[in-house]
Amino acid sequence: MNRPIVIALISIATLSLLACGGSESRQQFVRDPVSVRGWIGEITSPGIYPVADPTRQHAQRLALLQQTTVSVVDVEFASGGVAETGAFIILDVPPGNSVIEFNAPGIPESRLVLERIPPSADLFIPAIAVKPEGVELLQPEQVRIRIPGNVTEATKTAATASINGFEFPVHEVPLRDLVDRRDYPDVPLRGMTPTLR
Helix, strand or coil: CCHHHHHHHHHHHHHHHHHHCCCCCCCCCCCCCEEEEEEEEEECCCCCCCCCCHHHHHHHHHHHHHCCEEEECCECCCEEEECCCCEEEEEEECCEEEEEEEEECCEEEEEEEEEEECCCCEEEEEEEEEECCEEEECCHHHCEEEEECCCCCCEEEEEEEEECCEEEEEEEECHHHHCCCCCCCCCCCCCCCCEEC
16 A cells, blocks of 8 residues: 555544544533533632731632632533632533532532523522532522523522522523623622632
């Protein structure tokens, strides 16, 4: 077999392997994607200890948050991040069941498990704690799951969805109420500011 034919066959085989690869990841483009937003109120990072000086505390928190990332397990093309305030957002999350993963120094996989999330939903999850054993909801009473609907005001539906095993009602809201779904949420100046534990 001559050299050009061998090179062509190797190229075809390589392309075939690339086309078959990545089957473990969910589809690239999610239909009716979900947005997940909130902020980190606490990070329990082994080996990092709080300091007494407020200036050093702030610098320590900032450094920790700058090294913290958020992603969706097995979904390569979800986009998002963690801001210096501790606010986080992740877009293009598939509806249904998904796992959101926070990675901070000393915490490789702190997970938030989402189940039965409706299409096009916006999940607002304020004040979470990122811990080695998983994500804890610090203010579950403030969690909101919103979907667009043909309503004039927020209306509770019969549907519920699960976040880390807790059940939350799904609310239909006017489309205009969802204009913030692609924005980082505002973190309160008092109360749940990021702290080390």
